[in-house]
Amino acid sequence: MEINMDVNEIKKYLPHRYPFLLVDKIVDIDEKKITGIKNVTVNEPFFVGHFPDHPVMPGVLIIEALAQTCGVLALKREENRGKLAYFAAIQNAKFRKPVFPGDTIRLEIEVMKYRTKVVQAHGTAKVGRDVVAEADLLFSIIQAGK
Numbered sequence: 001m002e003i004n005m006d007v008n009e010i011k012k013y014l015p016h017r018y019p020f021l022l023v024d025k026i027v028d029i030d031e032k033k034i035t036g037i038k039n040v041t042v043n044e045p046f047f048v049g050h051f052p053d054h055p056v057m058p059g060v061l062i063i064e065a066l067a068q069t070c071g072v073l074a075l076k077r078e079e080n081r082g083k084l085a086y087f088a089a090i091q092n093a094k095f096r097k098p099v100f101p102g103d104t105i106r107l108e109i110e111v112m113k114y115r116t117k118v119v120q121a122h123g124t125a126k127v128g129r130d131v132v133a134e135a136d137l138l139f140s141i142i143q144a145g146k
Contacts, residue, residue, distance in 0.1 A: 003029055005072075013075040014068055015084065015144075019045045022065035023107065026072060032111040036069035042101035057099035062133045063090060066123030069107040070137055074119045085119065085139040093135035103127045109137075117141050 005026035014021065028035040040057055047055040071085040099105060106126045113120040117140060125133040 003027065005029070010072055013072045016068060020064075021068070022061060023068045023072065026069070029073060029076070032114075034069055034073040034109045036065070036072070036107040036109075038065045038105040038107060040099055040101055040103045040105060044101070047101065055101050057103075059093075059095040059133060062095070062099060062105065062125050063093060063123075063135055063137075065105065066107050066109060066125055066133070066135065067137055067139070070109045070111070070119065070121045070123060070139065073109060073111065073121075074114075074139060074141060077114075079116075080141050082144055083141050084144050085141055087137070088118070088140045089136075089138035091136040091138075093133070095133050097127070097130055097132045099125075099127060099132050105132065112136075 007024055010023055022038055023036040024039050025037045026034060027037055046058055050058050067087055074080055074085050108124045109121050111119060111121045119139045121137045123135055123137055124131055
């Protein structure tokens with residue numbers, strides 16, 4: 001289902017805030033798939049040190065953006081409202097191309113398994129048609145404040 005969830009709506013589901021909220025909007029969502037967008041600007045705080053003369057978005061932050069996108073999908077489910085999604089595992093992470101200021105990352109998540117307290121998904125990050133990163137992600141769904 002095509003939608004346009006802005007950052008204010010995303011913040012209703014994720015606890016992340018500046019400078020660590022890495023999803024700008026959600027453009028598509030259904031029961032097992034979600035697509036988010038991250039607009040990468042030269043003003044990102046990580047570019048100060050990574051790298052000053054050749055800014056490249058750190059791969060771990062691309063994976064984190066995928067994880068946050070998956071978090072929106074998992075925490076939007078009625079039974080998970082008010083809970084948190086904690087990273088439990090990352091497997092098969094691959095970084096295929098660098099991401100630079102000015103790039104728009106398309107964050108595509110497909111859930112492979114939903115369980116009561118666990119979500120298993122595959123994430124793919126793309127700039128244009130190019131895959132820049134991908135990984136298998138595993139999350140524990142926990143009660144907030146525990």
